[in-house]
Amino acid sequence: MKQIALYGKGGIGKSTTSANLSAALAEKGLDILQIGCDPKRDSTRMLMQGRFIPTVMDHVRKEGDADVRLEDIMFTGYRGVRCVEAGGPEPGVGCAGRGIIATFQILERLGALKGDIIVYDVLGDVVCGGFAMPMREGYAQEVYLVTSGELMSLYAANNICKAIKRLSLRAKNRCRLAGVICNSKNMENEEELVLEFSRRINSRLVHFIPRDRTVQLAELHKKTVIEYAPDSSQAGVYRSLAGIVATNEQFTIPTPLDTDELESLAFDYI
């Protein structure tokens, strides 16, 4: 079983990429579980025909966690992809990071963490220990950074590298950086910039995803690109990504850049 996590800046397209990746992997006949680790709970929506599924934390809030059943929190979407949303507290109260930890404990207790590939789609940045949970305790061992060529997006990706590097110092931690996915914003020299960024952090650009109107159209129809436009070139891009992810065995301990180095790099590719 492979367990992969997609991390990146908020709004960069993690959920779109994750959902299309899961859909493409499911097309190959693989048993996929996608877990949205973000209180905004929209990671799996396109796999569920636009439905916001009840979250684990919704259930815990209303019923407590003692009698939670798998069918209360796990829902089957496109091509049998099993979908879970961690959810979280109302904005401005409580501790969302602890909610992620509690979600993982519940999923483990219910025996939900199984299949060919588990895809963890994690909130924009590693804002606290709770959001590093997917990288700890033997969960996701392969982390993909989703970024564009925008400086702030690279900055967030670089921060996640710091978290992976720190975790790699722990004796039993097997979490490694599996590569960088460039979700294009149609910037000048974007692919070259992200390619060089990937090299400098001791990783590689596993796929460049071009900006394509099909993505927006698919989302307006509440579907993944794979489902909405299966013959489109963009669907082909996600299938290509899925092929790489399914077989990828090049994992590294990243070498994060300092801020000056990162800014200088971005400047070089204006």
Add this chain to the structure above:
Amino acid sequence: MSLNPLPLITSRTGGCTLTGALAVTTGIKDSVTIIHGPPGCAHHNFSLLHATILDNDCMVIPNVMSSGMSEHDVIFGGEEVLMKVINEVASQDPGIIFVLSTCITETIGDDVLAVTQNAGVPVCMVPTGGFLGGDFEMGFSRALIAVSNLALPAPMICEHDQKISNSVNLIGEKNLEYEVKQNFLEVKRLVSLLNLSINLRFAHDITRSDIYRLPFASVNIMREPALSGVGDHLKSTFGIPYISSFPLGISGTLSFIRNVAVLSGFPPDEALDIEIEHHEEIFQGFSDLRGARVRFNIPVEKQEYPRIKEISEVIGFRESPEGIVLPVPYPFPVGTSGMKRMLHLWRRTLTCRAA
């Protein structure tokens, strides 16, 4: 972000901010203190308070409750469960409700103050998240200041329109120390030499309504210098001058009498003469210790040595590195009666070692 670093050296005076605040709030006997956090924060402190109160020969159960936060409340926020417990406590109609925060509620950002302000009943909140760098003393001081604000506005009682010029307040007695009662009686005896009485023990075994008496004394006597911040607050709020410590040592006790007299506007001479004579009588009673070779084991505060040296010289000890080790109690004994207890302790030590 707290810039208050944790003390590098911990000692008996260290400990948790929460415990310090509880040492004050539980001194108000018709109050209930809610510790907003997991049950363990309350259990640990309840046990400590109960054991200490029993040590002082009192069978009183501290009025402490926990909001009993669980992981559920940590994730979704603990404000609702706090409000529920406040309502439960309010239904028992206590004199005042205190709410103390804990590390976890400060970490997840519960707006404890807002909850208490919207409770619909009088609630006094003290921030006591220990991980922010505070210690026992900080919790103790914060609670004293918070409780003192309950005296505002002072009720319109005719007899209190003017300060009770012949009384003092005792501020911040160490309610958890074994000698709390003896220390109180000693200070009471010393101020009575100046015809002063005790207006309020703030906060020891008092009620919510007693707190209104706080502004009506001529002098505040702080238990120890660490409470100078509280003394400053009370001075600026109520205009009451303060003395920074209970009396310690021979000359310290005499200067205490002198300072109280000055601040109260009474002549000190007669009281000083009485106390000096009292000292002589006591020290005469320990003349058998004269010439003993001793050295002193001062546990914490090195600055206490001058007080010890003064007593040693009056008794006539010979200090020597080879001398019998005499223990110096911590906290340092209060007033003349405290010195007398310490001399008895030293006599027992010398007798045992000699045997």
